[in-house]
Amino acid sequence: MKYLTKTIIILSAVSLFTDMASEMLYPVMPVYLKSIGFSIFIIGILEGVAEATAGLSKGYFGKMSDLTGKRVPFVRIGYALSAVSKPLFAVSVLPVWIFFLRTLDRFGKGIRTGARDALLSAESSRENKAKVFGFHRAMDTLGAVFGPLAALIWLVNNPDDYQSLFLIAVIPGFLAITSSLLLKDKKAGVKKADPRQFSFFAFMKYWKTAPSAYRKITGGMLVFAVFNSSDVFLLLKAKESGLNDSVIIGLYIFYNLIYSLTSFPMGILADKAGLKRVFISGLALFAVVYTGMAFSSDLWYYGIFFLIYGVYASATEGISKAWISNMSAGNETATAIGTLTAFQSLSTMSASFITGFIWYRFGSEAALLISAAGTIAVMVYFTLLRSAGTDHIAE
Numbered sequence: 001m002k003y004l005t006k007t008i009i010i011l012s013a014v015s016l017f018t019d020m021a022s023e024m025l026y027p028v029m030p031v032y033l034k035s036i037g038f039s040i041f042i043i044g045i046l047e048g049v050a051e052a053t054a055g056l057s058k059g060y061f062g063k064m065s066d067l068t069g070k071r072v073p074f075v076r077i078g079y080a081l082s083a084v085s086k087p088l089f090a091v092s093v094l095p096v097w098i099f100f101l102r103t104l105d106r107f108g109k110g111i112r113t114g115a116r117d118a119l120l121s122a123e124s125s126r127e128n129k130a131k132v133f134g135f136h137r138a139m140d141t142l143g144a145v146f147g148p149l150a151a152l153i154w155l156v157n158n159p160d161d162y163q164s165l166f167l168i169a170v171i172p173g174f175l176a177i178t179s180s181l182l183l184k185d186k187k188a189g190v191k192k193a194d195p196r197q198f199s200f201f202a203f204m205k206y207w208k209t210a211p212s213a214y215r216k217i218t219g220g221m222l223v224f225a226v227f228n229s230s231d232v233f234l235l236l237k238a239k240e241s242g243l244n245d246s247v248i249i250g251l252y253i254f255y256n257l258i259y260s261l262t263s264f265p266m267g268i269l270a271d272k273a274g275l276k277r278v279f280i281s282g283l284a285l286f287a288v289v290y291t292g293m294a295f296s297s298d299l300w301y302y303g304i305f306f307l308i309y310g311v312y313a314s315a316t317e318g319i320s321k322a323w324i325s326n327m328s329a330g331n332e333t334a335t336a337i338g339t340l341t342a343f344q345s346l347s348t349m350s351a352s353f354i355t356g357f358i359w360y361r362f363g364s365e366a367a368l369l370i371s372a373a374g375t376i377a378v379m380v381y382f383t384l385l386r387s388a389g390t391d392h393i394a395e
Contacts, residue, residue, distance in 0.1 A: 055345020062338020078112025134267020
């Protein structure tokens with residue numbers, strides 16, 4: 001595994017600790033928010049605004065990282081902001097405070113994402129890029145196993161004590177910050193920057209100059225994002241079906257364990273079989289899960305669906321970034337990934353609003369089935385790209 005360089009290993013460790021802190025709170029957050037008076041619709045708005053903030057900042061800071069030729073400062077600051085936000089949830093239950101902290105956490109993600117993924121891309125070759133991104137996702141998601149597991153152990157012994165749990169999340173957050181100090185910057189190719197390029201929406205201009213293949217791939221991914229709302233809704237569906245909080249957290253741990261265990265092998269498979277084929281397979285699994293969960297309320301079926309959902313995630317998350325980075329020049333990688341994730345987050349914001357509204361007005365079954373139907377349409381789109389003479393974008 002010579003392709004796993006020191007930088008890749010450190011970045012993966014930082015992501016592991018950060019995700020551990022985040023995921024200690026993520027599966028309990030919807031339950032906590034409902035306990036302090038948030039409705040399903042308001043939770044949808046909260047998740048949507050948080051994702052939109054992260055998305056737009058990903059585009060802006062990705063562009064800034066490329067223009068300055070620096071990666072590490074953005075990585076450090078981004079992870080630090082996310083770590084600091086966690087314990088502050090214990091301070092107050094005021095809606096405005098909850099909105100602020102959730103947004104601050106996502107803003108930190110926005111600052112670091114483009115620069116971090118550009119670092120990963122620079123440390124890998126075209127032949128092993130999916131493996132590298134898969135390894136990073138595996139480590140990142142391992143944190144999403146340890147985090148909820150710690151939360152589950154805590155809440156079993158201290159029922160409803162969410163405030164202390166927020167404070168415990170400081171520990172992995174601190175480890176993430178200290179680990180990030182070990183990173184060293186490698187200067188990217190720096191173009192002479194026009195000050196106007198630092199405007200917040202300057203990254204959107206990349207769409208006009210990006211390769212045609214990039215726009216085709218990104219377009220399909222953005223349509224999918226409109227139907228891919230926050231995972232919070234799957235947890236709420238489990239809650240609606242009568243599962244208790246401990247079982248819900250257990251399912252979330254199981255999902256992340258599968259995601260972590262399959263991410264690296266999925267990267268190896270994608271490097272051999274083609275990124276597009278693996279990505280389309282992931283979309284098919286997503287449609288199966290959303291269709292199944294719309295009609296099932298049995299615990300055992302939920303176990304199967306969360307297992308499949310973990311495989312879906314490993315077949316799409318890291319793979320999509322490896323795919324996109326292959327379509328951009330090295331000195332524009334952060335901008336390319338940042339632009340994609342920015343638009344994805346705006347689409348996800350719309351998805352959370354729409355799903356929350358449909359759920360509120362027509363029920364959970366309708367919300368999940370619409371997501372599944374939209375995903376099937378996206379699968380058809382990506383499949384037709386091949387017949388349209390675009391086989392070259394499969395890699």
